[in-house]
Every structure is written in structure tokens, then in C-alpha cells.
Amino acid sequence: MRRNDHSINKTARYGSKIVCLVFIAILWIAFSHEHAFAHKVTIFAWVDGDTIHTRSKFNGGKRVKGSLVVVFDPEGNSLLEGKTDENGMFSFKIPQKTELKVVLKSSMGHMAEWKIPAEEITGSGSESNTPETVEKAPDKISIGTGSESVKTDEDVLEPAAIGLGREEVEEIIDASLDKKLAPIYDMMANTYDRGPGLTEIMGGIGYIIGLVGLALYFSNRRRKE
């Protein structure tokens, strides 16, 4: 009995030392976020005019260089493929105006994908607009050139009055929107998936402690019986 107590005491002392070490490790990880990442790849894609840019990275922020990127249509046929450059970027002309899926195939069994919805692509195209967008377009123009106080449909359908075709205006707006939004897309590409934070780490350790408790509870009960 005494021997047992002794060993339990020792276990407790040893356990608290290890727990201290683990906590120091966690804190170190939490505060040195730059280095605190592991193995996972992500790809982020955005539309700029008639081009789609993709950026691929490991979740430490390190760029994925020279990896294969394949573009699929909704049916799963591969449309084109290419390799990422030094900055993990790969850009391509929009091959067709449907939903596209960009898949990053990195080495060592890592894979990531990103879907580009059809609206994002058709919205930025200069041709083959769907009827819906054609109908909506005049509103945009009347807002954009508000000084003319255009109100009736006839006036709207006569864009020549302001010297520009509807499609041209759309193109200009899209181009300038893409330009204005470029930094935001860039920011999104950078912040997208920052890797696990303190919440996830603590949550995981909590789970493990809970599992240990559960295992001890059941083994204790078995022993009593």
C-alpha cells in the first residue's frame, strides 16, 4: 500500500512536470505564429478580367513552387493545367464561362481545391452575357451616369446618347472594379486559412485529457468489479 502511494506520488510529480513542458510548448507555438505551422496546402483563386489568378501555399505561408495546377469544368473534365511559379502563382485565361474547379496537386500526397462559381466568371466577361445580366445592366448605367437623370427605358436603351455602348460601360466598370478589388482579393488570398489558432490547439488537448479521464474511469470501474 505504501509502495503504491509512493509510486502514485511520483507519477503525479512526473506528470506535472510534463504538463508544464507541454504548456510551455503550446505558449511558444501560440506566440511564434510564423513558425508554428505544418503540412497542408491551400489554393485560392480569383477572377481578374478575362484571367484567373491562383495562389498556392503551405499553411505556413510558404509558397508552393512548381506544383501542378489543373482546371476542371463542372463535369470533371480537365480543361488545362500548368505549374505554379516562384511565388506560388499560376494564372490562365478563362477557358469557358461555367463553374470552374481549380485543383492543386502538390507532391507527397497533398491536394487542395477551390471552386470559382459561374457568376464570378460571367460577371467579368465582356461577351455572351446571360439575359439576366443584360436586363440588369441598364440600371447600373443609369446609376453610373446619374447626372443625365435618365429615367425612362427608352433613354436607357439609347446609350449612344452618352457616347458609350452598354457593353463598353460594363467592361469599363468591370475593369475598374477588378482593379479596385485587386488588393482585397490579394488580402483574402493571404488571410485565407491562417492555420490553426490557440482555440484549436487547446480544444484538441482538452479532448485528449477528456479521453484519458474516460479511459481511467472505465478501467477503474472494471477493476472494482
Added chain:
Amino acid sequence: MHISEGVLSPAVLLGGAAIAAAGVAAGLKDLDQKEIPSMGILSAAFFVASLIHVPVGPVSAHLTLNGLLGLIIGWKAFPVILVGTALQALLFQFGGITTLGVNTLNMALPAVICYYLFGWGLKSGSGRSVFMFAAFASGCCGVLISGIMVGFSLYLTGEAFLPAAELVVAAHLPVMFIEGGLTAACTLFLRKVRPELLEEVCAPK
């Protein structure tokens, strides 16, 4: 080291899961109550180690600690690593749910191999240098064998084995040495603080 979802063929996934399940069963057989807390601590260490990113080499690599786990708990590395990889998949999105079996196998089997290869070196009778060598080699081999197994999993799915395995191993060379050093440091610490922990488990039955 974590293989993502959608990379491996279903046959490889199922095979890996079956072997991993057998390993977990072997690990949970004759489980002593006294071992549960240390298993939990090692599971937490394994879980967190994957966040320690080693910024050397062509790709981003991280610590696995499976050599250390193998030396201390032997076959019980299977359930411990299963818990760790499951939580990593759920919370960090490393690997995935369907690849859980394969990932567990790829990291736990090297741990068991290290246990049989180097467990003898950690007995109390062994000298300090032998002890340190065995621990260091165990840390290195844990990563090395894991790398080869990841390459082999990819090969079974249709990738050429040599380039895949070479790449995985090359990427983990710096990690191997760090792991070796870390394993040696940890086991030396344990030998000083609580030698009976190494004694009890480390004699392969």
C-alpha cells in the same frame, strides 16, 4: 506526412484502415491503467508536434515524434497516434477523415518498428552513449520509415515509387536530425527523472 483526401485509391484507404485497426486493437490489448496518463500526455505531444514547422528544405515539414512514442509505449503508439491524427484532421484539417487509417498506419508502424529495433538500447544496463545513440537513431528512423511508407502509399495509388519516396525522404532530412536530437533529449530526461517508465515498457516481451 499527412496525405490529403482524394489522393489515394479506395483500396489503399481501406487496406490502411484495416491494418491500422488491427494495430489499435493490439495496442489496446492488456492495457494497464497506470499507462493511460502517459499515453494521454504523449498523444497531446504528438498532436501539438505537428504544428512545429521546420522551415528547412524544399517543402514545409513538421515534427512527428513517432520515434519517441515508439520507444516509450511500443504498440500503444497505435491508439495514441490514432487519437492524435483524428484530432489533427478534425481541428487543423491536416490529412482527412477518409485517410485517417492510412495516416495512422504511416506514423504508428514506424513507431513500433523503432520500438523493436532500438528498445534494447534503453534498458538500464546500457551505457550513456549506447542509450543516446539508440534514442537518436530511433527518432531518425521514425521519420525515415514514415517517409518511405508515405511514398509507398502513393506508389500503390499509381505514382512512381522512387521519385515520390525520394522526395518525401529528402524533404524530411532536416526533420530527421531534429527528431533524433529531440528524442535523445527527452529520453535522457526521462531516464534521469523517471527511469522506471522506460524500464517497464521498453523490454520487448
